[in-house]
Amino acid sequence: MRRLCKITIVFLAVLCWATAASAEWESYKNLFLNGEYQQLADTCRSGQETILANEDADIILKYCGMAQLELYKKNNQMTDLTAAIGYLEHSLAFRYSEEASYTLGLARMNSLDHVSDAKDLLVRERQALNELWDALRNLHATENFSRDTLSNNMLVWCKETRDRLIDRVLNDEKNQGRLHLLTAMLRALADRFELLKPELGETDVRKGNLSLFKDWMRDLLEMTYFDNRIVVGMYKYRGDRFQEQYDQTEKTEEQFAKALYHYTEALKRVDSNKARAVLCADVAYVTSLLTSPDKDKLSAYYKLGFDHAHEGLQIIKKINLTATEKALPVYPFETDTAELTARLQKSYGSNLTGLTYQYYLRKDFRSIMAMRPYVFDAGFDWENKDVTLTLMAETADKLASEHYQQPQSYRTYKEICLTASNRAFKLVIKKFGGKPPEYTPEFCRAYNHYVNYLSRFGETVEAQNLSRQYEQGCQNVEAPAQ
Secondary structure (H helix, E strand, O other): OHHHHHHHHHHHHHHHHHHHHHHHHHHHHHHHHOOOHHHHHHHHHHOHHHHHHOOOHHHHHHHHHHHHHHHHHHHOOHHHHHHHHHHHHHHHHHOOOHHHHHHHHHHHHHHHHHOOOHHHHHHHHHHHHHHHHHHHHHHHHHOOOOOOOOOHHHHHHHHHHHHHHHHHHHHOOOOHHHHHHHHHHHHHHHHHHHHOOHHHOOOHHHHHHHHHHHHHHHHHHHOOOOOOHHHHHHHHHHHHHHHHHOOOOHHHHHHHHHHHHHHHHHHHHOOOHHHHHHHHHHHHHHHHHOOOOOHHHHHHHHHHHHHHHHHHHHHHHHHHHOHHHHHOOOOOOOOOHHHHHHHHHHHHHHHHHHHHHHHHHOOOHHHHHHOHHHHHOOOOOOOOHHHHHHHHHHHHHHHHHHOOOOHHHHHHHHHHHHHHHHHHHHHHHHOOOOOOOOOOHHHHHHHHHHHHHHHHOOOHHHHHHHHHHHHHHHOOOOOOOO
């Protein structure tokens, strides 16, 4: 009985010691998880000797390093980054863990921004990538991409590693050997995600996230290739991701600007007409999405988007005249010519309509008239083209009134007004697919504009013919606000 009591006492003592030791490192973990980074960093700094003597020093030092890295991200102080690297190196010296290795790789990646010597930069970059890659490779090997749902760490680490590798591609674009290594790592990272089965996600949200992640990695695999063109591919890839994040709110305008920046940088480097047209379409599409209370900003970006859409369409014309261009895709993102043409035409119209409207609000009638050939000679339709034509007709009507004493200018503006309003009217009729038009507010607005301009400029016969057909049907229809 006495022996049993002694054993029990020893067991309880060991249990209490283990609990105390566990509680000690868990207190560091809890501080980190609660976002108390500064408090955790202070605790680590003041208790270094005690920490090093603890049998769980590797875990405690890992959380010390992770806290210092978060402080660096917040304050951009090199002392925090140096401390983070030191703690994590000590942690790995005690015992290897994927999380410590991965975080050390991230910390070293951040340190590259503070290295000026080219040779030292390559050494440090290789060291950082190796830390990231070793941790990710070990985790990669334990996850079943075709049967199990991937862990959160797998997804987060892959996304962060992808971003860091792309950073290095864009920084090392003149170093061919480095680009080949980085390309191989990116392709290896993305390749296994083709086995991923999003339908295995536990919830609809999880399934959606896994599906999106798989699409990202498929795009990454398609845009990585073993030559300097990977730089163009990565600028476009990153532009696409930022464009996805722009939700047309002021809060995400930074993503809008970053998408434009990356597409523009890709355009500076592209060496294929078809790829250039694709990137022009990307720029034009992003600008067409912009919403902002700043009218000058809207005008500038609509003009930028319109110019790129116009350039893209000119390139397509050239491609259609050159048979070899059709048979020689240079970049994987070069889409079908018909599909690309439709994209460019849509963005051409969206930006042109937005730009014309902004000019109209500013009463910049001369600029609206300067856009006339791009509207009249486009040769294709787009959504709200009738609105653009209506604004152009109204502008020409105002300018005709101002130039009543100058016959030549008056006749020019009269012709523009009647042509624009006639085309707007025909566009609305066209929407009925050859059937008799319905007396909708949109139809009656276009009819009233056109018939009024005809009457004002003395084209009474045509005005009377139209009135006999449509006046009665439109009498009680209230036209929508323009």
